[in-house]
Every structure is written in structure tokens, then in C-alpha cells.
Amino acid sequence: IYFIFILSAQYLAHVNVRLVGGHSRCAGRVEVLHRGQWGTVCDDFWDLKDAAVVCRELDCGEPVDALYNAHFGQGSGPIWMSYVMCMGSESTLKNCGSLGWDKRNCDHSKVAGVICSGKVYIVHILGYIYICFVPFILLSNT
Numbered sequence: 001i002y003f004i005f006i007l008s009a010q011y012l013a014h015v016n017v018r019l020v021g022g023h024s025r026c027a028g029r030v031e032v033l034h035r036g037q038w039g040t041v042c043d044d045f046w047d048l049k050d051a052a053v054v055c056r057e058l059d060c061g062e063p064v065d066a067l068y069n070a071h072f073g074q075g076s077g078p079i080w081m082s083y084v085m086c087m088g089s090e091s092t093l094k095n096c097g098s099l100g101w102d103k104r105n106c107d108h109s110k111v112a113g114v115i116c117s118g119k120v121y122i123v124h125i126l127g128y129i130y131i132c133f134v135p136f137i138l139l140s141n142t
């Protein structure tokens with residue numbers, strides 16, 4: 001399990017999407033990295049298929065909800081993507097169909113958010129705690 005945790009941590013370093021303003025790294029306003037700058041995503045045509053791609057890209061389990069109208073705050077910077085049309089099987093949000101980058105047909109009161117189950121992440125954390133603390137507890141009892 002620890003090995004899987006290391007793998008996913010390395011994988012996350014190359015991810016071009018993040019969730020901001022939620023209660024965990026697996027929930028929040030969707031932000032994508034494009035041309036070295038973080039920007040948001042318009043909520044037009046935003047749905048659970050799009051959310052599923054974001055959750056998978058972040059190793060955050062299954063999508064629980066796709067949120068509209070800046071539920072997690074408006075953010076700042078460019079609104080990079082709009083009319084996002086994922087099939088649900090894409091490996092990254094950037095591979096999903098959309099109107100194109102930075103079309104400026106949207107305003108910050110309409111940025112998209114996602115809540116993921118976070119299940120996979122919790123499994124990793126439990127595995128990490130198990131590996132790090134159980135041997136310590138066993139040693140301290142001898």
C-alpha cells in the first residue's frame with residue numbers, strides 16, 4: 001500500500017488540475033493549468049461525466065456532485081474552459097472536448113466545482129498510517 005501511495009504522489013506532481021476552496025483536496029472549485037497559469041472552468045454543460053474525469057485525474061475516487069454558480073468561490077484569473085464535454089473516460093480534463101481555451105464567454109459567478117468521494121485517497125492515508133504507526137506501536141510494547 002505504501003508503494004501505491006508513493007506512486008500516486010509522483011503521479012499527482014504531473015497533474016494539470018486542482019480543486020480549490022473545498023473541505024479537502026478532493027472537493028472544490030475546478031482549476032486547470034494552461035500556459036503556466038491556473039484558471040477556472042465555466043459551468044455551462046458541466047456534469048458528472050466531467051466531474052468523473054477530474055476525480056480520476058486527482059486520484060480522488062468517484063464523482064459525488066458537479067456544482068455550478070461558483071459554489072466554492074469565484075476564483076480569479078482566466079476562465080480557461082467552457083462547454084466542457086467529457087465522455088467520462090478521458091485521462092485528463094484537458095483532453096475533453098470544449099469550446100476552446102479562454103473564450104471569455106463566461107464570468108466568474110459561473111465557475112464549476114466538483115465533490116469527489118475521495119475514497120482512494122483515504123485508503124492511501126490509512127495505508128500510510130498503518131505502515132508508519134503500527135510497527136512503532138508494536139515496537140514500543142516489547
Ligand SMILES: [Ca+2]
Pocket residue numbers: 045046047049050083084085086
Ligand atoms: Ca459536460
